[in-house]
Amino acid sequence: EVRELADRVIFLRKIVPGGADHSYGIQVARMAGLPTSLIRRAQAILKTLEGDRTTPSTADRLAHLPEPDEQPSLFGPTTAADVAVLTAPHPVVQALRTLDVNRLTPIEALLKLNELQQGLSDG
Numbered sequence: 456e457v458r459e460l461a462d463r464v465i466f467l468r469k470i471v472p473g474g475a476d477h478s479y480g481i482q483v484a485r486m487a488g489l490p491t492s493l494i495r496r497a498q499a500i501l502k503t504l505e506g507d508r509t510t511p512s513t514a515d516r517l518a519h520l521p522e523p524d525e526q527p528s529l530f531g532p533t534t535a536a537d538v539a540v541l542t543a544p545h546p547v548v549q550a551l552r553t554l555d556v557n558r559l560t561p562i563e564a565l566l567k568l569n570e571l572q573q574g575l576s577d578g
Contacts, residue, residue, distance in 0.1 A: 456470070456471045457475070457479065462482075481494060481497050484497065491536060547571050550571060554567065
């Protein structure tokens, strides 16, 4: 079972009888972290394919789409936003960098370590 909110989907982890009303491939690709440019290209192709059902063939419909400037990469970031998300330091790493271990008592160090471990579990 799926709930749709704007352009997002939430998979409810519940199997119900019957089929899906449409494919969620693009949403799943976004959730999997595929590059933004690839997602936008897939949305443009899907819109074209769904938009004009009177054209005789899929090839004819796709022939009218503009080609992308370059082939999107499946394995690396392609936009500044993608790079920013992938290179941002984890909050636990940031906390460790600012921590002055020479000023902590042993019990404070253990409590801080426990707090950082919880941060890893939550994120």
